[in-house]
Amino acid sequence: MASRDIAQLEDALSKIHFGDGELSFKGLGMKLDNTESVEEMVSKIDQYQGLRALRLEGNTVGVDAAKAIAKALESKDLLQRCYWSDMFTGRLRSEIPIALRTLGSALMSAGSRLTELDLSDNAFGPDGVKGVEQLLKSPTCHTLRELRLNNCGMGIGGGKILAEALTEGYKQSALLGAPLQLKVFAAGRNRLENDGASALAKAFQLMGSLEEIHMPQNGINYPGVMALASAVRHNPELRVLNLNDNTFTKWGTLAMAEALKHLRNVQVINFGDCLVRSEGAIALAALLRDGMPILKELNLSFGEITDAAALVVAQAAVEKPDMEKVLLNGNCLGEDGCEALRDMMDDMDRGDMLGSLSDDEGELDEDEEDEDDDSSDECCEENGECEDIIKENGLKGEDSPAKTQSQAEVLTFLRSPAAEQLFQLKDMKSNIQQQVEASDPDKAAELLLKIGLLYCEDPEDRTTVLETIDAVLKKLLSSSSLQSYRFLSSLLVMMGLLKGEGKVKKALLVPGQLLCLEHAVQQDYFSRHHASLLYTFLSRNGDALKSCGSARDRLSFALEKKCHTQQ
Known part of the structure; x- marks a missing residue:
């Protein structure tokens, strides 16, 4: 080595940190190409008795240097934590798997039991994952608690290899009576996409031990998000969920909200820049009503959320006793919406909870086309079979107390409500209530508006319509907050x-439908929370119902009164 290189190496090694079982060469910027270049490092490792943590990040390690370091590690059976991020800058892609495999083999030979492994910021791609595949499967990683692989360029292939390695590691460790209990998983900026995320989701579900999941910027769309949601609900100790900068849309957000409602320990949710949109935001507001008892931080920034939906989220968030931050910057609130949101938070003495709104995108263009969310909703063809009608209307297909003839009449009515049927059939109201389900909110909302079309001035017939409205809404609004908010969200669309996603279209409204809602709002089954949701949107978008004249004003008054009623 040149004298200058030796001097630089000696200077770098003089900054080595010792203590608490940790030997750190972090950030020394050393270029370690061969055995000679790591002689001093290897000597330090050899001499360190009781080595439990080794920091090599911020240097660049070649294959020969890795072999020399590995030789020293073969005797370090107490090693638990390897901080090996940013360790291959300037190296050939083909070198990195060899170096990783060499280091991993040394740990396995030593009988080390790792609790933490950080390989972040090593652009090694799928081949790099192969370099640690055997290590992750081995007993050395059966004790692993934290695994960090941020910014490694794994891609779909690497994600699948990683998922298979974690799955195999779990199965082998379970056979030994001590299953792998990974607590922290971080793999941001890896282009895992749907297939990679879905593969990892299966491993997460199998382990069921995760407390933190960090997977931002991975190009995951709603199918991958739905797979992760299935895994999330099987990890009851989850505290942090960071999926920033992926693409949820309504369907992914609904799936995630449904999964999260089962968890009680979540403290941080980061769905920023995930395109949750307004319908998704409403579902998350419902989640806050029912669950998340100790949530501290909610990030829904840059999600194309409108002002009314943001207000609904904020109203739910301020009721959480431990909430510290609600981030709604970069959405579509507009100047008036931003001001209304700030005023509401200030009025509740929670203004410090709301982050900056400086990057607001302004009000959403009403003429803007909805982006294709690849919704799988399909309209059933009407072929006269009860099964198709049941599916079309979101009805129960199982045992029904209604007789066959009565059920057929109810199904016919639900497909196309007619006044004479409603007024003539003796048990129509109870049968409708038994059949209608909140599990298909779009069909339920459509049915409610169809029944509202039958509103008339005849006192007896009007009473029948309103009693039927009561029967339907009592069933729909008695569901969980998530189901009832989904129904109300569809009704708002x-x-x-x-502004909704998918195939749900605006109905042609008449005053009678709003008068039915006015009646419903005044009933006990219509909660203050539900009234607040409708009132927020009506007050922010009242012009949408201007054709209904005084009926709109009567509904607005009833909602406002309900919102201020103590329940």
């Missing part, structure tokens, strides 16, 4: 008060 059909009423033109909320």
